[in-house]
Amino acid sequence: xxxxxxxxxxxxxxxxxxxxxxxxxxxxxxxxxxxxxxxxxxxxxxxxxxxxxxxxxxxxxxxxxxxxxxxxxxxxxxxxxxxxxxxxxxxxxxxxxxxxxxxxxxxxxxxxxxxxxxxxxxxxxxxxxxxxxxxxxxxxxxxxxxxxxxxxxxxxxxxxxxxxxxxxxxxxxxxxxxxxxxxxxxxxxxxxxxxxxxxxxxxxxxxxxxxxxxxxxxxxxxxxxxxxxxxxxxxxxxxxxxxxxxxxxxxxxxxxxxxxxxxxxxxxxxxxxxxxxxxxxxxxxxxxxxxxxxxxxxxxx
Amino acid sequence: xxxxxxxxxxxxxxxxxxxxxxxxxxxxxxxxxxxxxxxxxxxxxxxxxxxxxxxxxxxxxxxxxxxxxxxxxxxxxxxxxxxxxxxxxxxxxxxxxxxxxxxxxxxxxxxxxxxxxxxxxxxxxxxxxxxxxxxxxxxxxxxxxxxxxxxxxxxxxxxxxxxxxxxxxxxxxxxxxxxxxxxxxxxxxxxxxxxxxxxxxxxxxxxxxxxxxxxxxxxxxxxxxxxxxx
Numbered sequence: 001x002x003x004x005x006x007x008x009x010x011x012x013x014x015x016x017x018x019x020x021x022x023x024x025x026x027x028x029x030x031x032x033x034x035x036x037x038x039x040x041x042x043x044x045x046x047x048x049x050x051x052x053x054x055x056x057x058x059x060x061x062x063x064x065x066x067x068x069x070x071x072x073x074x075x076x077x078x079x080x081x082x083x084x085x086x087x088x089x090x091x092x093x094x095x096x097x098x099x100x101x102x103x104x105x106x107x108x109x110x111x112x113x114x115x116x117x118x119x120x121x122x123x124x125x126x127x128x129x130x131x132x133x134x135x136x137x138x139x140x141x142x143x144x145x146x147x148x149x150x151x152x153x154x155x156x157x158x159x160x161x162x163x164x165x166x167x168x169x170x171x172x173x174x175x176x177x178x179x180x181x182x183x184x185x186x187x188x189x190x191x192x193x194x195x196x197x198x199x200x201x202x203x204x205x206x207x208x209x210x211x212x213x214x215x216x217x218x219x220x221x222x223x224x225x226x227x228x229x230x231x232x233x234x235x236x237x238x239x240x241x242x243x244x245x246x247x248x249x250x251x252x253x254x255x256x257x258x259x260x261x262x263x264x265x266x267x268x269x270x271x272x273x274x275x276x277x278x279x280x281x282x283x284x285x286x287x288x289x290x291x292x293x294x295x296x297x298x299x300x301x
Numbered sequence: 302x303x304x305x306x307x308x309x310x311x312x313x314x315x316x317x318x319x320x321x322x323x324x325x326x327x328x329x330x331x332x333x334x335x336x337x338x339x340x341x342x343x344x345x346x347x348x349x350x351x352x353x354x355x356x357x358x359x360x361x362x363x364x365x366x367x368x369x370x371x372x373x374x375x376x377x378x379x380x381x382x383x384x385x386x387x388x389x390x391x392x393x394x395x396x397x398x399x400x401x402x403x404x405x406x407x408x409x410x411x412x413x414x415x416x417x418x419x420x421x422x423x424x425x426x427x428x429x430x431x432x433x434x435x436x437x438x439x440x441x442x443x444x445x446x447x448x449x450x451x452x453x454x455x456x457x458x459x460x461x462x463x464x465x466x467x468x469x470x471x472x473x474x475x476x477x478x479x480x481x482x483x484x485x486x487x488x489x490x491x492x493x494x495x496x497x498x499x500x501x502x503x504x505x506x507x508x509x510x511x512x513x514x515x516x517x518x519x520x521x522x523x524x525x526x527x528x529x530x531x
Contacts, residue, residue, distance in 0.1 A: 005409045019394045205390050208350065209451070210380035211407040212373075 013222025031231035034184030045173040063126040064150040086139045089129040095122040133159045196294040220291040228287020232279040308358035318344035320514040331485040334494045336511035342494045363458045383452025387464035389444040391436040398432045422454045442473035462493040
């Protein structure tokens with residue numbers, strides 16, 4: 001096809017938006033709502049996931065060393081712990097520090113500690129954090145293999161709850177997002193079908209005068225893309241405003257922040273580029289493909 | 302050239318729309334196809350445009366063997382045919398000029414050629430003053446002239462006119478047939494489907510009568526008072 005032919009088809013697509021403005025507006029609204037449904041569901045999922053990730057980061061495994069371990073071996077164990085790929089943080093906690101801490105927490109039983117004289121019954125330990133809690137068992141086995149380990153205390157209950165919580169949330173939010181996508185596709189498909197149905201006679205005439213399928217579809221494709229682009233742009237603005245408003249409210253809730261962690265709410269400014277691309281490109285793509293597919297039924301004459 | 306050889310069409314409902322029809326329309330012919338409603342006239346047009354396929358037999362239109370024609374090549378066939386419908390089927394959102402030019406745009410004709418050809422064809426049907434009007438601003442006769450201009454603009458080998466006078470005043474019917482006769486005189490084959498026997502008797506020529514899916518009459522008759530009205 002010549003450049004002038006493509007130019008004509010693009011112009012037709014642009015003109016069609018205005019000529020069929022009522023149907024275009026209906027498609028625009030449907031696309032806008034669909035994009036918002038899917039977009040906000042995805043953002044909610046991402047935030048919940050980050051919050052759970054933040055909780056997971058609070059895990060702490062305490063590795064108690066045998067009382068007979070000398071300083072050099074302790075240091076060596078510390079180095080080996082730091083070198084483990086799934087260990088993100090290693091802090092040494094001497095038995096003296098442990099005793100002081102115990103005394104502070106049990107100040108009213110001071111008499112018990114007096115009887116110890118200089119004999120410290122506690123042991124030195126390392127307090128570590130693991131990166132991926134799903135593989136915490138393997139990491140603990142690896143630590144046991146280092147030798148000179150008296151015992152290991154790991155937050156298994158906490159980890160199991162978080163793993164289950166994440167699994168449930170992934171399924172629930174995944175299902176919600178999938179349902180939103182399906183509902184949106186059905187609505188968009190019907191809206192574009194209605195738009196194409198209103199112009200079925202035009203399509204039939206094109207077929208009778210020898211227009212190819214591509215020639216017929218292209219203006220619908222352009223039209224859908226334009227509508228989708230603007231729906232995506234408006235969805236972006238709405239999402240941005242709503243997101244910031246909700247994030248501000250949450251950040252003023254100190255009690256809530258203590259649970260979910262201050263840094264675990266994703267800032268819109270950190271993700272605006274990807275959200276913009278997803279909305280605008282997603283809108284344009286869904287609009288374009290939806291329109292082009294909907295013409296198929298009337299093209300076969 | 303249009304040729305049907307022993308063509309039958311049976312719809313999925315079991316209705317036999319055409320039953321062993323054979324006929325040949327040579328290049329440059331003008332033929333009236335007459336018959337009552339449900340006789341098979343519309344089925345024949347659909348066959349010629351490859352909107353449907355023959356259940357039996359072979360159909361050849363302008364050198365295309367339709368049974369062997371792939372779907373992607375149907376536009377090529379249709380570009381050799383101009384079609385005029387009873388209900389005009391103009392695109393309401395386009396002006397007269399755009400409706401006619403549209404056919405040339407479909408075949409990716411050069412812009413300069415479109416600018417030259419479209420006004421010429423619109424003038425042939427006598428509508429140069431209405432070139433910028435929209436279909437809903439035109440009378441029935443004018444709309445049908447636009448439809449004829451649209452069918453003609455691509456310089457097709459064959460024009461199929463499906464009841465072109467069905468939706469216009471009887472007086473204007475003669476004008477439309479005169480216009481088609483003029484186009485035929487320039488070498489374009491015309492196949493005009495009609496059930497207006499007065500028109501057929503008036504103009505005469507080749508008459509093909511289809512009844513119950515069969516050609517029951519295919520003869521050339523003389524016109525009664527050709528030219529008297531004008």
